[in-house]
Amino acid sequence: MTADLIFVLLALLTLVPAVWVAFSRNIVHAGFSLLLTLLGVAGLYAYLGADFVAVTQVMVYVGGVLVLILFTVMMTRVPQNGRPRHGLDRFVPAAVFALGVFGLLYKTITAVEWAASEGAVEPTTAEIGTNFITSYIFPFEYVSLVLLAAMIGAAILIRERRPEETEEPAAPAPETEEEVAS
Numbered sequence: 328m329t330a331d332l333i334f335v336l337l338a339l340l341t342l343v344p345a346v347w348v349a350f351s352r353n354i355v356h357a358g359f360s361l362l363l364t365l366l367g368v369a370g371l372y373a374y375l376g377a378d379f380v381a382v383t384q385v386m387v388y389v390g391g392v393l394v395l396i397l398f399t400v401m402m403t404r405v406p407q408n409g410r411p412r413h414g415l416d417r418f419v420p421a422a423v424f425a426l427g428v429f430g431l432l433y434k435t436i437t438a439v440e441w442a443a444s445e446g447a448v449e450p451t452t453a454e455i456g457t458n459f460i461t462s463y464i465f466p467f468e469y470v471s472l473v474l475l476a477a478m479i480g481a482a483i484l485i486r487e488r489r490p491e492e493t494e495e496p497a498a499p500a501p502e503t504e505e506e507v508a509s
Contacts, residue, residue, distance in 0.1 A: 337374055344361070344367070365385075379450075379455050
């Protein structure tokens, strides 16, 4: 009974903010609702015994990606000249896509034979950590270099050009009174 209650609470913590993300007109509210949704997913991972995936969910998505999204949203200037889209041109494609996803999820859920786990689930973080620093150290470090290169490239792409960098050089100022007169 308690296990079912915990699962239902974590599922509600995931689904209610997810619905708010989908239907909120305020993008900052949607971003913070996404935070709650991602935390709920991490809670479900932890509840199911996937402790490493739960911690990774919090560190990568909540700690990194969501913060990046929120800062981007808060720092972006939205042009006010565009007309907002209303009506069926916005909801029909979203509804068709949502029905397709729900149909695929239903087919997957009903086709899989689910086995109930009896007993305690053992944590996986110790084994994964040992593998990271022994067997898989090269791929782990390689991925960190690729991410570093992506961050440097993104920083170069978004940096603002100074006006003197974008304009052509101006003609030199006249030095003598004769050049000024002519």
